[in-house]
Amino acid sequence: MTIVSGLAAAPPPPGAPDVPPTAFAVLRDALTAARFDEPTVSARLGVPSLYDVKRLADGRTTLASTPEDANATLVRLFIDSETLPTSLVERLLGSEVFGALQTLKLVAPAAEGTGSLAATAMLYPTQGLWLASDRQPMRVADLALLPQDYVFSALNPLTQQYLDVLPDAPGGRVLELCAGTGVAALRAARRGAAEAWATDIAPRCVEFSRFNAQLNGLADRVRAVESDAWAALGAETFDLVVAHPPYVPALSHRFDFRDGGADGEQVARRIVEGLGTHLRAGGRYVMRAALSDRRDAPIAKRVREWLGTAGDGFDLVVLENGEYGPMEAYRNVTKGGKDFVDCEQWLRHFDALGVERFAVSVVELRRDAAGRAPLTERRVAGKAPDHRAIDWVFRWACRAASRGATPEARLAGQRPRVAPGARLAVHLESDASGAWFNVGAVVETAWPTHAVVKAPPLAPTLLELCDGTRDVSAILGGLRQAGLVSGDVTRADVAHLVEVLAAAGALELPDCPIPAAVGA
Secondary structure, eight states: OOOOOOTTSOOOOSOOTTOOHHHHHHHHHHHHHTTOSHHHHHHHHTOSSGGGOOOGGGTOOTTOSOOOSHHHHHIIIIISOOOEEHHHHHHHHOHHHHHHHHHTTOEEESSTTSOEEEESSEEEEETTEEEEEOOOOSSGGGGGGSOTTOOOOSOSHHHHHHHHTOOOOTTSEEEEESOTTTHHHHHHHHTTOSEEEEEESOHHHHHHHHHHHHHTTOTTTEEEEEOSTTTTOTTOOEEEEEEOOOOBOOSSOOOTTTBOOTTSOHHHHHHHHTHHHHEEEEEEEEEEEEEEEETTBOHHHHHHHHHGGGGGGOEEEEEEEEEEOHHHHHHHHHTSOOOHHHHHHHHHHHHHHTEEEEEEEEEEEESOOTTSOOOEEEEEEOSSOOHHHHHHHHHHHHHHHHSOSSHHHHTTTOOOEEOTTOEEEEEEEEOTTSOEEEEEEEEEEOSSEEEEEEEOTTHHHHHHHOBSSOOHHHHHHHHHHTTOSOTTOOHHHHHHHHHHHHHTTSEEBTTBOOOOOTTO
16 A cells, blocks of 8 residues: 655556546546545635645645635545545545545545545646646745656646637647647647547656546546657647746756756757648647746747758747746756855756756747748737737737738728727937926836837827727828928828837737736
8 A cells, every 4th residue: 555654755547447437527526526626726815816825835825724625625536735634534524535536646644544535646626627736835945855757736827827828629620739737738628629648758647637527527638648758759740839938047957847958948849840741731839837938049940940941831930938048048047046056057958058048938820821931029028918918919910911912001090099008208408598398208018018119299189089980091181280200201100100019919909919918
C-alpha cells in the first residue's frame, strides 16, 4: 500500500489501466453532488477565482476549521493537501466515494498507524473540468526534492494567461504539445473539438493527462501520447496546435516543465519547425513563451526562420506581454543570483547568443497566406489579452494589406468612431507672458493592444469629430471649420492620422470592429 509520508514526495500518478470505469463515474457524480466546481469553491474561499487561491499552508484563513461537509473535505484534501482523519473523510464523503478514491489511488494513509489520510495528488475544478496534478510543495525548501518530471498544477496565473489566448476549435482536430495535465486539450474537447491530443515528453504527464480525460468523461475524444515534440506523431495533422513550452534558459536540465535548453527556446523552436508538416491549411498555432530579441534577429524574424521553406504560407502575430533584460533573466534562472562568477558566466552566455532582451510573448501563426505575401505583426499586449485581441490584430493586418495602397484609399467609405477606453492627454506649454498653448497630445490605448500615439494639437477636436457619422472628408471639413488646419492640409494627411489612431485601437472602423474588453 502506498503511504504518503511527506508531501514533498511524489507518489505514483493516480489511476491505472485496469481501473474500472465505474470508479470514475462514482467520483464524477460525487464531485458534482458536492458542488466541487470553481464558482462554489471560489465563493467559499473568498477569492475571485481559484487562480487566486491560497492554501492553508500559505496563510489562508477561510474554510480552516474541521470540515463539516463533502465540499470542505475535498478542498482540504485535494487543494490544501492537508491530512484528515480517515473516519471523517469516509463519513462526510460516503463509503462508496471513499472506496472510489482508494481504487483510483487518489488517497492513501498519511502515516502508518495514525488513522489519518492524505491525497496523493491535487484535484481541483478549473475551466469547467476537474484536473489532477502533482501536489504543490508545502515549503520552499521542498522545491529541491521535486522530481524532474513533476506535473505542474494548472491552478496558476501562467496557465490562466495561456488558456486566455487559445481559441476554440469546434469540429476540429486539436493538439496540445507540452501538455502537462492536458488542460488545453481537455478544454478543447469539452468545447466541441472532434478530437484532441495531449502530448508530453514526460510519461508522468501523459499518465495524468490520461487520468484527467477519464475523470472528465472525455477519454473517447482525448488521446494522451508520450512524445518529444513531434517525434511520436508521424504524419498526423491538426487544425489547431497549442503549446505552453518550457522556456527558462538552463545550462543543465532540472525540470521538464521549466527548462528550455541553453537559450530557453529549444522546445519552442522545435515545435515551430514542425508546423510545415503537421498544421493543416487554414490551421492555427498558438504558443505562450519567453523569447529573446537578438542582435539583428528580433523575435518575429527568428520565428519565421524556424518555419523554414514553409514560412511563406504563414501569417504571424507576436503579442509581447512583458519584457526583461539579461540580468533579470539571470536572477530568474538562479532565483535571486548566486555569486559574481556565476553571474558573469550567465551574462557572457547571453551575450554570446546575441541576446538583447527577453519578451514574454504570445505567438500565433495562421496557415492562411497561400497566394499572397505573408503578414507579420508585432504588438504590445494590452490588459488581460485574450484570443479575441489577437484575432483583431490579424484582421487589422489583413485589412491594411488588402484595402488599397494608401490610407486614403483604405479608409474610403469608413466612418470611424472613438473606441471605448481610449485616453487623451493634452500637452500645454506656457510662453513668456504665462499664457498656455496646446502643443500636442498623446493618445493611449490598453485594449485590444497597448499603444501610445503622439498626436498634433488638433487631436482633441479630431477625436470629437470621429463619432461614427463622418468619413475622412467630413472630418477634414470639421477641422477646417474649427480653424485648426490650413488650406494645404489634404484628405491624405487626415487619413494618415486617422489610420494611425485606428491601428492603435483608439478609433474603430466599421469593417474592423474591436471586441469588447473583458469586464466592459
